[in-house]
Amino acid sequence: MAEKEKTELKKGAPLLVVDHLTKRFADLTVLDGISLTVHEGEVIVIVGPSGCGKSTFLRCLNALEDIQGGEILLHGERITQNSKNLTELRQRVGMVFQSYELFPHLNVLDNILLAPTKVQKRKREEVKEEAMALLARIGLESKAESFPRQLSGGQKQRVAIIRALCMHPEVMLFDEVTAALDPEMVREVLDVILELANQGKTMLIVTHEMQFARAIADRVIFLNDGNICEESPPEEFFDHPKTERAKQFLQTFTFSRKGS
């Protein structure tokens, strides 16, 4: 019940509108006319079997992939790879990837400060203050001068989240950020994302952590073969999936001893 209230509450103005998005790699259609509206403050979790196109979908939203049909609008502005203000649009869409993509030659603080100071031309001191505060929140203050090679996978992903946040994006994209982590480090990363949700950050999350998805999502999107197969609030999706394909998918996460 509580989650439902939250959903109602969070439905602000449309922030990101995806209209009949089509993505093809040569002859292979990966995304087949996807439409989706993301409202301000909304948390959308995208699930689906591997190869369903969920990562590609996120990458299209940040114009890391070119698209073959449809359009993506951020506050009414089109995002395409040819956009003149592409770098400006990308600043408004933060993204964290599956692979630890910190810059290995820069320490934690410089990783975070690079884009705000070089791209947004903000004052180093001001961004540093903000960055240190955020690092303190996730308990990595003491690692500010450390290099990525000195951090664990979970620490690196948390720094990557802070790095994206310091650009003050309007929407955050998380692409399977815990998939490459050891199990004991998954929690610390997901906790950070949960906290962002509580602060009302607009987010699109691709994940295989179903319990986490259920807890954080306002809406769950089930992608299959490049189409949105189901779109529903988390309880509905996880407890009463409408389609056979979604049922099969969810069964892969439950275990039971056959014949007992």
Place this chain on the structure above:
Amino acid sequence: MKKNRKLFAILLTFALVLSLAACGSSGGSAASTTTDSSAAEKADAAGNATGAPAEESSQDSAAVFRTLEEIQASGTINIGVFSDKNPFGYVDENGEYQGYDVYFANRIGEDLGVKINFVSTEAANRVEYLETGKVDIILANFTVTEERAEKVDFALPYMNVALGVVSPDSRVIKDLSEIGEGDQVIVISGTTAETYLSENNPEITLQKYDTYANAKNALENGNAVAWANDNTEVIAFALQNPGYTVGIPSLGSQDTIAPAVSKGNETLLKWINDEIVSLADENFFHKDYEETLIDTYGADYEDSLVVEGGVTAQ
């Protein structure tokens, strides 16, 4: 980047010119009778190859060399000498050029009234230096050969060279006919001695070594009855090593050593020739010998090695 492209273009041009020229002159001359190693021959051949197109183009452009007047006007003459061929051209412990060739070079500078810029040359690049006018004169123990005379102009000679044969005092070889059937003669591979003996005396068995040191050891160990080399080398060896005698001091054709200038540099050539002739009045090259070569070759060979006034005795 621009510089890089330019450089690339230049080198590509060179490569093309080189390959074209090499095709044009593929019927080059066979082995010659120089006193230098085969490396010199190769470099000369390469010089010849690149030289062909340059000569054509130099007809409309200015000449590569500097005339006598231009040298005097500039106040400096560039003379190519050896820097590591004691006692002809070498550098002493104070960094000063010394030797038989350098002694003459200094006199040239003095009489021309110009300063001398010594350029350290190698056997393999002497012709190239003259063909490009990067030096005005080569005074580097430069043996006169027909092949070289096609590319550079030699002045009058100032020294003789020939082949010589050294052997132990116990059995001094005074004539090649004394070498019996079972006897062997040491030579260094690639030298004139090797070429000469295999062409003119094929009946003699040669023992070939790559380096001077190995040849020397072989003779000292008694591996062969004699050692054939440039006569200056064998004379110096016999003087340094008691128990050995140069039985044949002059074998085969006598070659001469002379200054050389760029092809066509007539003013400078004439001046050097006049200089050599006039220096005979003061017996200059004998004095040069006594200053620079006598320690190595001794007084006995002074008259056979030195050429005075450009006049060869034989």
Place this chain on the structure above:
Amino acid sequence: MPDLGLNVLFKGKNLARLMGGLGVALKISLLSVVISIVLGIVVGLLMTWKNPISRALMRCYLEIVRIMPQMVLLFLVYFGTTRIFGWNLSGETSSVIVFSFWGAAEMGDLVRGALISIPQHQYESAAALGLSGGQTYRYIVLPQTVRRLIPLSMNLITRMIKTTSLVLMIGVVEVLKVSQQIIEANRMSSPNAAFGVYLTVFALYFFACWPISLLAGFLEKRWR
């Protein structure tokens, strides 16, 4: 103790001349290394460009450098430029040009290798942060490339220092030439000098190259 002829080193200015010769060798090679690194980065970038013409041209350049003996290049630049263009380049300038021409190609190939070894996701994370293509190269790709290059280029740098011994062919008097001069000047008085002098040259080369490899080791440790 056998006579190594080391005494010839202490005659007159011989030791100073030898050091001067080493100075010439180091000057030529270090200058060439610096130019090679700068040009090599450009060549490496061109080698990874999608433009097939620039790639073919760079490939051709690299092959020419690999096939041509350095000695031939030295002759071409020192004597060839005089023949064809009438330029009178000094021996040292010609050496620096040849060594840079050689080094830029080899360094370019190393840069190409380092560039393609930088994972795609580094470019993507930079793009996702709003960095432009130029900013990505300047702040992300090139600094990582240079760090990867240091250990790779060590080999090239030391080879370059050793290859300076060839420049004596175009009249440049460097350490090896000085040592030959010293040996020859004393061949009557100290026939054994060759061993001692070459031993000294060996030590000089070693002490010239050693700090460079120490520095490289230090940088590699710091940047890894």
